[in-house]
Amino acid sequence: MNTWNKIVLGIVAIGMTAGLATAGDANKIVVDGSTTVGPIAKAFAEYYMGQHPDVNITVSESGSGNGAKSLINAACDVAAMSRPMKNSEMKAAKDAGVLPIEHIAAMDGIAVVVHPSNPLANLTIEQIRDIYTGKITNWKELGGPDRPMVAISRDTNSGTYETFETMVMNKAKMGEKVEYVGSNGAIRQRVMSTPAAIGYVGLAFTEEVKPLTVNGVEASAETVASKEYPISRPLYLYTNGRPKQSSPLHDFINLPDAPEGKKIVEDLGFVPSN
Amino acid sequence: MRLQTRKILDRTFAGTGVLAIVLMSAALLILLTPIFIRGAGALFFTGTVEHRRLMLEKFDRGNRKQVEAEIRSAQAAREPIYRTIAVFDQQLAHGDAKERAKYKKPLKELKKALQDLLGPAPGSVRPMLMRDQYGQTRWDRAQIKLARVLYREEWDYSNPTKSGVLLLKSRAADFAGTPIQELFSYMEKNLDQLLLPRRTLYWQFLTDESFDSHFFGGIWPELLGTIYLTLGAMLLAIPMGLIAAIYLTEYARESRLLNLLRTCISTLAGVPSIVFGLFGLAFFINTLKVSNSKSVLAGSMTLALMILPTVIRASEEALRSVPRTYKEAALSLGAGRWHTIWNVILPSALPGILTGIVISMGRAAGETAPIIFTAAVSVGKPLALWQTLSQPTPALSWNIYNLATEHEAVDEVRHVQYGLVLVLVSLVLLLNLAAIILRARIAKRMRA
Numbered sequence: 001m002n003t004w005n006k007i008v009l010g011i012v013a014i015g016m017t018a019g020l021a022t023a024g025d026a027n028k029i030v031v032d033g034s035t036t037v038g039p040i041a042k043a044f045a046e047y048y049m050g051q052h053p054d055v056n057i058t059v060s061e062s063g064s065g066n067g068a069k070s071l072i073n074a075a076c077d078v079a080a081m082s083r084p085m086k087n088s089e090m091k092a093a094k095d096a097g098v099l100p101i102e103h104i105a106a107m108d109g110i111a112v113v114v115h116p117s118n119p120l121a122n123l124t125i126e127q128i129r130d131i132y133t134g135k136i137t138n139w140k141e142l143g144g145p146d147r148p149m150v151a152i153s154r155d156t157n158s159g160t161y162e163t164f165e166t167m168v169m170n171k172a173k174m175g176e177k178v179e180y181v182g183s184n185g186a187i188r189q190r191v192m193s194t195p196a197a198i199g200y201v202g203l204a205f206t207e208e209v210k211p212l213t214v215n216g217v218e219a220s221a222e223t224v225a226s227k228e229y230p231i232s233r234p235l236y237l238y239t240n241g242r243p244k245q246s247s248p249l250h251d252f253i254n255l256p257d258a259p260e261g262k263k264i265v266e267d268l269g270f271v272p273s274n
Numbered sequence: 275m276r277l278q279t280r281k282i283l284d285r286t287f288a289g290t291g292v293l294a295i296v297l298m299s300a301a302l303l304i305l306l307t308p309i310f311i312r313g314a315g316a317l318f319f320t321g322t323v324e325h326r327r328l329m330l331e332k333f334d335r336g337n338r339k340q341v342e343a344e345i346r347s348a349q350a351a352r353e354p355i356y357r358t359i360a361v362f363d364q365q366l367a368h369g370d371a372k373e374r375a376k377y378k379k380p381l382k383e384l385k386k387a388l389q390d391l392l393g394p395a396p397g398s399v400r401p402m403l404m405r406d407q408y409g410q411t412r413w414d415r416a417q418i419k420l421a422r423v424l425y426r427e428e429w430d431y432s433n434p435t436k437s438g439v440l441l442l443k444s445r446a447a448d449f450a451g452t453p454i455q456e457l458f459s460y461m462e463k464n465l466d467q468l469l470l471p472r473r474t475l476y477w478q479f480l481t482d483e484s485f486d487s488h489f490f491g492g493i494w495p496e497l498l499g500t501i502y503l504t505l506g507a508m509l510l511a512i513p514m515g516l517i518a519a520i521y522l523t524e525y526a527r528e529s530r531l532l533n534l535l536r537t538c539i540s541t542l543a544g545v546p547s548i549v550f551g552l553f554g555l556a557f558f559i560n561t562l563k564v565s566n567s568k569s570v571l572a573g574s575m576t577l578a579l580m581i582l583p584t585v586i587r588a589s590e591e592a593l594r595s596v597p598r599t600y601k602e603a604a605l606s607l608g609a610g611r612w613h614t615i616w617n618v619i620l621p622s623a624l625p626g627i628l629t630g631i632v633i634s635m636g637r638a639a640g641e642t643a644p645i646i647f648t649a650a651v652s653v654g655k656p657l658a659l660w661q662t663l664s665q666p667t668p669a670l671s672w673n674i675y676n677l678a679t680e681h682e683a684v685d686e687v688r689h690v691q692y693g694l695v696l697v698l699v700s701l702v703l704l705l706n707l708a709a710i711i712l713r714a715r716i717a718k719r720m721r722a
Contacts, residue, residue, distance in 0.1 A: 030568070030651075030666065042487040043403060046404070047402065049655070056657075058666050060651040060666070116427075116440075145435050146435065183680040264402045
């Protein structure tokens with residue numbers, strides 16, 4: 001009998017802790033998704049937790065596609081995405097009883113980057129497309145050194161990839177030799193260490209690589225803000241439904257509109273949204 | 275075969291064996307030495323006054339009076355720099371437009387490089403991001419940043435068919451003939467006055483939370499996360515594995531089905547860990563919904579599944595190697611089956627079982643793939659015990675990957691990455707060492 005009592009007690013205790021854990025859920029925010037939005041989400045989390053030490057905000061950087069899947073499966077509170085949700089994702093969300101609501105976190109440009117030793121200064125959208133379809137294979141063809149190109153792209157799970165595909169590739173297929181990597185940071189490092197490489201990254205990831213001008217326009221916060229830069233896009237935070245007024249989630253999601261949030265976005269090298 | 279040939283063959287064999295062992299030790303040494311040396315750099319380094327200011331402001335650590343005196347002394351040493359720049363700013367504002375245009379960009383770049391090295395200029399607005407609020411906290415990084423103040427990188431693309439050549443242009447030359455020109459030699463000579471470097475032991479690296487996505491602070495959330503995940507996995511895997519092993523050796527009748535089962539277990543042990551990770555996401559999180567999001571619980575369950583086959587196989591082998599005579603003696607004395615297993619067989623098999631358990635613990639601590647989708651995040655707070663049921667956590671193995679590839683400023687956080695590697699490798703080495711010692715001790719006691 002004694003043993004049974006212990007077992008029952010144990011189950012009750014576990015149940016109670018689980019109950020407690022669920023009760024504490026109001027004070028956690030799980031952010032999942034884009035690696036481009038990662039720096040913003042991490043900085044927002046740091047800022048918010050600094051003011052509300054009882055809230056735990058976790059951020060994972062697994063790509064926009066994973067963020068969307070996570071939100072549809074109700075496995076995260078905020079999906080950070082560098083592209084809008086697709087119709088298919090909206091439908092899947094609806095079927096799962098999730099209502100994705102869009103919030104704009106910032107504006108960003110996709111910088112086309114090469115190794116700093118590369119003498120090239122400018123590319124047109126068409127040239128970039130030709131590089132990624134495999135039509136241009138050597139820097140020589142663009143007047144550069146005689147060196148086979150190493151084109152590096154994000155994986156298909158990435159929102160940056162999707163934006164690049166719509167705005168640059170224009171439905172043309174990526175060439176066979178294109179290399180795919182899993183994050184903005186990884187592209188940056190690959191380009192930093194490979195003189196013949198070309199890649200594309202969010203504006204916050206251009207340190208120590210050389211961003212080219214596209215159609216003669218420099219990739220910078222200013223040109224993105226003035227809409228001159230041809231490859232720019234908003235960055236999004238998606239939630240399931242509108243968060244309750246004055247809940248931590250509500251405050252967090254509205255940070256991009258607060259002056260402090262705008263300052264953070266700006267300091268990170270992105271463009272605050274209006 | 276002639277005796278001579280046999281001897282030669284014998285020696286060759288022994289020689290190859292020794293060579294293999296030497297090669298392996300050398301590889302281990304080559305692998306581990308840099309890990310330990312660079313990893314130690316996260317805890318022992320030459321820290322600047324900025325490090326001590328950070329410690330004081332964030333944790334109230336250090337002798338307040340002394341640190342404040344140091345900050346004042348550093349400020350006094352920096353004062354001429356900011357004063358000269360202010361004077362030059364004034365001069366430009368009142369000078370002609372051509373001058374202003376000429377120095378606008380170099381001056382902006384210089385101010386940025388200075389802020390990177392020394393932190394925000396006095397009197398400027400306090401930046402939002404912590405990485406902009408402090409200058410360089412480490413002397414090695416400070417020297418790199420000083421070089422950026424003294425020189426700017428310029429690429430010579432004069433021959434477009436060749437790679438550009440990196441030229442280091444002295445900023446002093448850019449500002450030739452202005453009061454700023456003097457600044458550079460002053461800074462180069464007095465960098466130690468500006469930053470007051472001192473040997474620092476930052477052992478709290480292990481117990482501090484990280485700040486501003488690992489730019490500052492320590493690795494406590496990661497360390498704690500790994501401990502939770504590993505212990506959770508052991509808590510689930512040990513009872514299940516042990517019971518399964520006892521059943522397989524003592525209760526189950528040898529049959530074809532049993533053999534099939536054994537083959538299945540061995541196969542499971544060889545399944546790549548990423549498969550377990552995806553299974554954990556699909557089964558524990560999306561189907562069973564053990565938690566609303568990724569969580570330590572889901573991660574522990576996935577890790578437990580991954581090491582279960584190893585625990586079963588090791589325990590089974592250990593149980594099987596207990597001499598039959600022990601069991602027969604116990605049974606002949608009238609002990610029941612369960613009694614025999616509990617009091618005779620299990621204790622004698624314990625060294626083997628424990629070794630298996632501790633080694634799989636090392637594996638659980640080091641694996642990355644199973645926790646990517648089930649438990650690990652880039653940043654998060656250290657969790658309280660009850661939060662592990664519903665919340666995800668950073669973990670050593672995952673954050674090494676995160677800092678090495680996904681992070682936006684990999685070079686700035688390199689020392690944290692090395693620190694993480696050191697802690698993880700030490701943890702696994704310690705666990706393996708514990709297994710060896712445990713085994714030796716128990717075996718000795720058994721013999722006595």
